[in-house]
Amino acid sequence: MSAPLARRNPVAKVAAALVFTVALVTTLDPVPPAVAIAIELAVVPLFGVGYRTLARRAWPLLISAAGVALTMVLFAAERTGESLFHAGPVEVTTSVLSGALGLALRVVAIALPGVLVFASTDPTDLADALVQNVRAPYRFAIGALAAFRLVPLLGQEWQLLRLARRARGVDAGRNPVAAARIFVSTAFGLLVGAIRRGTRLATAMDARGFDRGGPRSQARTQRFQGADAALVIGALLLAAAVLLTGAVT
């Protein structure tokens, strides 16, 4: 198999991602996050995820990183270092730029492993592993898994609710107050529908014994093996190495 890490225990993957990123919180230097991103991008094929898939899932992340950088450039209080250029009233200095860049890189470096883990992990496997390997309560893990199945319905429902409001003769035109009111009423409709579906799903699950409370068996087995432990340890070592790049500079 060409993607050795995709098959690792989901809990191990989540743990590795956490270990690798928590270290980055401790530094403000832009170098370690940049190194971390390079490592993250390098291991993407090991998880069996295509770069195109990753880009599709990670674009909101890139936008928020850009937003963070822009906010820093515009509003940073401390503007020491060499002045690079003026953009209107904003003076951009080396310290501002390195601070903004460091923060934006950190956002990407910390979030990317999470995106990678969830892109390469089947949600059912994750729920199973949470229950079997870290003893998460099954009511929570399996309940959340079932609820997430209903999430894609919300998108379609939102679209229909919007069209239905137009059909009723309700539109906002250019009036922001009317637009806000329509948004609230649409969201309320969405909420009512979601609660109804959630209640029906919970009843159907209980009818099949989900509320029995006694011991439960597992149809699928998730094992935490040596290779899984190795993945977590590997992430830990890499994290230490990444932090050292910061210390050296």
Add this chain to the structure above:
Amino acid sequence: MILAKGFGWRHAGRRAWAVRGLDLHVERGERVLLLGPSGAGKSTLLAALAGLLAADSGEREGTVEVDGRVGIVFQDPQTQIVMARAGDDVAFGLENHAVPPARIWPRVDEALARVGFPYGRDRSTTALSGGEQQRLALAGALALRPDVLLLDEPTANLDPAGADLVRDALRDALDPATTVVLVEHRVAEALPLVDRVVVLDPGGGVRADGPPDEVFATHGGRLAAEGVWVPGHPLEARRACAPPGEGLLAAEKATIRDRLAAVDLLVREGESLAILGANGRGKSTLALLLGGLLKPDSGRIAATAALAGPDAATAPHRWRAPALARRIGSVFQDPEHQFVTSTVYDELALGPRRTGLPEDAIRSTVDELLARLRLDRLAGANPYTLSGGEARRLSVATALASAPALLVLDEPTFGQDRRTWIELVALLAGLRDEGRAIVTVTHDAAFVEALADRTVPL
């Protein structure tokens, strides 16, 4: 075996009892059809039999006992599937009952085979049709080897092809020793599966109990009048008495990518048009296009001057919403999607208020609609608390409130009882005879038979 003695249940916060004074005895292996008008407590009784009425969710009277394991299948396929893969979903109940892992998969395979599930265990449950999802839900219930199987309108949310899939599965999959209690409005389709009919009375207790022929011979007429689809009670057809008038709206090679192939049609005044076609042919999409709610990817939707006056030059999807609602009324498949206010009265007043009518003129329009659709007692109720039939009548009434010349309805009779059905047909026939155009997207052959002057197959 099922034994109820003086059983009653009142949901918390309700004044009326959902079920009361119920005595019922069902032997092992019996096949019972449970009937009664809307509100007679059929679903509540099934929930009680399934042990799903939590003690703190209402008040209980008398006793109800079920001997053995109970399985239940509900009507909505989307909210019965728990897992992402078909096999895992069937295994879910077995896991809850702590069946040893080595025995789970053989039982999953057996249950899937019994309901005639055409795919493997790894099939994604979201890729299934409604009928296939209901087969899977049935497999999930049967895998637990229930002694009593409860079926709460398992085909009500399905198109005719999906309903056939489920009925075939029920016919073939059941063990003769399994007791079955089925709730189903469409009696003709349920009869081959049952040998006994129990009719609940909305006033409490059992009104009739016995073999189907006997029960329907004495109680059929009354049940039909109360809304149950009893076979042998024909429906009155309402054909147009005048030829159609001027054209109002045309689709010219209108398409939506991946959803609807090119359609040409002309909707005329005083005409009832039914759009037919299997699932996935884009019927609902066409309804949205004709309703001025979507923009076609290619081709166009064009209004005539008879419908839109000077606005006829612009496409309906570009009209402002109030102008659209005055010309074309859309009734969605799910009535709740269309509710925007907190009382039935305000729902109906919304359209007329936007046209700037004085409040007393609005009141008379609304009162007339309330009376016409039997909603007058509910004027102050919240639309989200209405029953299925009431919500459907309200959603049609809201579209009528701004008096559009064209009404587009998506499956208006879906899941409705016979009484609401007859009222809807009479109302729509009346609107057509006033000169309005009625376009209906539907799977309902009886509706097409009764009301359609012309059909458009997709």
